Amino acid sequence: MAKKALITGITGQDGSYLAELLLGKGYEVHGIVRRVALEDPEHRLWRIRHLADRLILHPASLESYASIFNVVEKVKPVECYHLAAQSFVSYSFEDEFSTINTNINGTHFVLSSIKEKVPQCRFYFAASSEMFGCAQVTPQNETTPFHPRSPYGISKVAGFDLSRNYREAYGLFVCNGILFNHESPRRGFEFVSRKITNAAAKIKSGLEKELKLGNLNAKRDWGFAGDYVKAMWLMLQQDEPDDYVIATGETHSVKEFAEAAFSYVDLNWEDYVVIDKSFYRPAEVYELKGDYSKAKRKLGWKLQVNFGKLVEMMVDADLKRIQRAQ
Numbered sequence: 001m002a003k004k005a006l007i008t009g010i011t012g013q014d015g016s017y018l019a020e021l022l023l024g025k026g027y028e029v030h031g032i033v034r035r036v037a038l039e040d041p042e043h044r045l046w047r048i049r050h051l052a053d054r055l056i057l058h059p060a061s062l063e064s065y066a067s068i069f070n071v072v073e074k075v076k077p078v079e080c081y082h083l084a085a086q087s088f089v090s091y092s093f094e095d096e097f098s099t100i101n102t103n104i105n106g107t108h109f110v111l112s113s114i115k116e117k118v119p120q121c122r123f124y125f126a127a128s129s130e131m132f133g134c135a136q137v138t139p140q141n142e143t144t145p146f147h148p149r150s151p152y153g154i155s156k157v158a159g160f161d162l163s164r165n166y167r168e169a170y171g172l173f174v175c176n177g178i179l180f181n182h183e184s185p186r187r188g189f190e191f192v193s194r195k196i197t198n199a200a201a202k203i204k205s206g207l208e209k210e211l212k213l214g215n216l217n218a219k220r221d222w223g224f225a226g227d228y229v230k231a232m233w234l235m236l237q238q239d240e241p242d243d244y245v246i247a248t249g250e251t252h253s254v255k256e257f258a259e260a261a262f263s264y265v266d267l268n269w270e271d272y273v274v275i276d277k278s279f280y281r282p283a284e285v286y287e288l289k290g291d292y293s294k295a296k297r298k299l300g301w302k303l304q305v306n307f308g309k310l311v312e313m314m315v316d317a318d319l320k321r322i323q324r325a326q
Helices: 013-024 035-039 046-054 065-075 089-094 096-117 151-170 192-204 225-235 254-264 293-298 307-325
Strands: 004-008 028-033 056-059 079-082 122-128 174-179 211-213 243-246 273-275
Touching: 004 013, 004 065, 013 028, 013 046, 013 225, 028 065, 056 065, 065 096, 079 096, 096 122, 096 151, 122 151, 122 225, 151 174, 174 225, 192 211, 192 254, 192 307, 211 254, 225 243, 243 293, 254 307
Parallel strands: 004 028, 004 079, 028 056, 079 122, 122 174, 174 243, 211 273
Antiparallel strands: none
16 A cells, blocks of 8 residues: 655645655655645646646645644645745745744644644654854754744744654654755746746847846855755655755855856856845845755765756756747
8 A cells, every 4th residue: 555645835846846756656645735726727736737647635724723634634644744835035024924924833733733643644844944044153064053034044943943842742753854945947936046047048038138136145055956855755764753954065156056057058147137136135144055964874865966957957947948938
């Protein structure tokens, strides 16, 4: 009988890659989606459209304990991956109340439902490098103190502590994956990585003339989402639950990302990028760089896609999408 996995946030970048991975391993994959997504599948389910006939989707809301509880009770998963969140950092400053409310309560609702209905279920929480924020130490590992600089980062610290507490207080198998920035051709267009690759493709295709960006000097540790979901799965296959940093160990600035994307299509980024101060964050995170040696040692996890290949993969996908639309 196939193992049942439940994914919150299955329609997102990570959820779609994780669903592919689990289906490939013979799981029965269930996903929680908002009802509005089921009513508008063309726009809201595009990342999992190619998997639709192999997934079992359940309408529910992270803002409703009853709806989450009912899905957990019905599915009775052996593994639960909690990926759903309001994850766009810039937006979290604009609407900090809903970001904190949804992200913290949603995590609490899922944990509580599992504790009540399937306490043997293994639980993965999608923590974030944004929890480190204004870190005093570089690179950051599992023992680095948190200093979040956004409502999103704050909500993830609370989710991390909630998850760890359910592990320590109730004996649940709970793992926190502290994932650094991870991108892909399925990344949302509001994120700076996709904004850059999409603009490079559009400018190369003659559809746009400039790209507005904020702080070019912000440095991030950028990896490929397809690699990172493998780490999520590996965490839940261990004998004991634990917390892990997942990263590349390399840092690149926004400027370097733009440079790589534009040079790949034989353009000079400086001819097209315009600085727009409105894109600066109220509290900036200047450098995030992860030390993933624990995951490498204990999980046997390793990178497949490096920074250069990631940027090329994203630009290629955007060029193809634009060509199809023309």
